[in-house]
Amino acid sequence: MTTSDHTPSYVEKGKGFDRDMTYVPDRITAGARTPEHGPVNGELWPVEPGRYRLIAARACPWANRAIIVRELLGLQDVISIGLPGPTHDQRSWTFDLDEGEVDPVLGIHFLKDAYEKRFPGYPRGITVPTIVDERTGEIVTNDFPWITHDFFHEWKEFHAEGAPNLWPEELREEMDVVNKRVFTEVNNGVYRCGFAGSQEAYEDAYDRLFTALDWLEERLATRRYLMGSAITEADVRLFTTLVRFDAVYHGHFKCNRNKLTEMPNLWGYARDLFQTPGFGETVDFDQIKAHYYVVHSDINPTGIVPKGPDAAVWETSHGRESLA
Template sequence: MSEEKYVKKGQEFSRDMNYVPDRITKGARRPEHGPVAGELWPVEPGRYRLVAAKACPWANRAIIVRQLLGLEDVISLGTPGPTHDQRSWTFDLDPGGRDPVLGIERLQEAYFKRFPGYERGITVPAIVDVPTGELVTNDFPWITHDLYFEWRDYHREGAPDLWPEDLREEMEEVMQRIFTEVNNGVYRCGFAGSQEAYDAAYERLWVAMDWLEERLADRRYLMGDAITEADVRLFTTLARFDAVYHGHFKCNRQKLTELPNLWGYARDLFQTPGFGDNTDFEQIKAHYYVVHSDINPSGIVPAGPDPAVWLTPHGRG
């Protein structure tokens, strides 16, 4: 997401879901699931670079799925810094401020190489074609979907079944509710432009949070005894809840640490390889509290909470 005035007075927040709809599929064939509105690119190890900032929850899920599936040596990873200006995410964490593989300072350069004068937001995650330096896609829900379904030949041995066939229909419904009510729900609270819009968003969020708290009372993960894509999609919001959303976005009925099932579940995932080691609380806080200048004009980044609490026993084994 590029910087702009997020809070529009008198309006409720609406996310622009118009992304570059290209897909990377095995043999560049028509995929079994989902829309094909753009071009199809072939699965080729070493050809593509996932550009994903650890600060961003939508990008963070792609980083987590890449590691869970063991695709680190197949698709390289570029990580922009946590803050950006109106133009683009930048590679200020890399030596010389340039991505070491793509050689660019701004992700915007890959977008413009494919679409000169691209007018929509310069978003992460994005997949870039390394040989040409051009953007392939930034359609975040389908990026993780295709990492699972289309790159199966390159998954590590024992990789988790993130889309179990017997649970897929229910999982799609669970993920849709998580997206609309929780992943996007916290933004609907934070960027509300009126008291009425905020009140409605707050109510919707906590109805969903209560539903999740109840759902996790009698199962270890959202779909049962094993981690699925649904857990990845919920985790990135939970990881940011107390550090950002509770105060910065005014989602403050309770902290995550005050919800026994959700808090135990979140720590369970955090302590699972791929989740906590790809969660950077300093980058997360820097992104939200600095970039959202209309919400936090001082730019002050809070010192807490203490991340050590994420390593305490979760008791969900």
């Protein structure tokens, strides 16, 4: 849904929120090989240092995931990054933080130009994260679950020494179950609350969200991270929602049974991750708040951005070391 003044509309009256999960399904793999895991519904591109540019706004939780994984694996010198600004209209994310409001590598203002260059008249939403081929300026993929999966599995040759094992083989089956529940009930659950078009849809989404958060609170009582004693991609996926919870989702999306700071295990866990190199430095609370409170004008028509909460609380002691 859109409005005539180029302001995107996300709420459809009388209905629940249904995320469009149709993306450009191409994948980047070592030697353009067929990967062992996941679908191959599009083209396969070869891993090639210096060829691809990750476009990932700090405001967006799905893009924040890609930024964190790139940092954790040490791929900064292998895959370049472009950072759109936090606000946009229905047309596209834009590079308004760069000099001249143009990405210095791709030479474009609108991210949609990379989509249109490969797919003229591209009919779907312009999303982040997106990977663009620097040679042609064309989109490669915006299929966010597989972007970070393949950063780990397909770019291993270029990982930094000591990079974490984000997808332990012995935990993969259980991790797939955890990831699915975190995505449907938490990552996407906050959006189903915020973009609900009826009271019934909202209350159903609200109940499902807090049922999942209670499950996570219990799970994290006896383990430092979601899968045990080491950080995995499951933690990255949950973190990007938790770090936005009190600043945005609690009020803006009406996820207000309680704040994250009132759930001791989840709050300690979230601070533990925030204070881990590769996590907290990727978070920009001003950009996060500007994105949600300005772009979602159907929810917040005044466009007023809240001053709080105080970000300094994220640096306080978490006390999770004993669970390691």
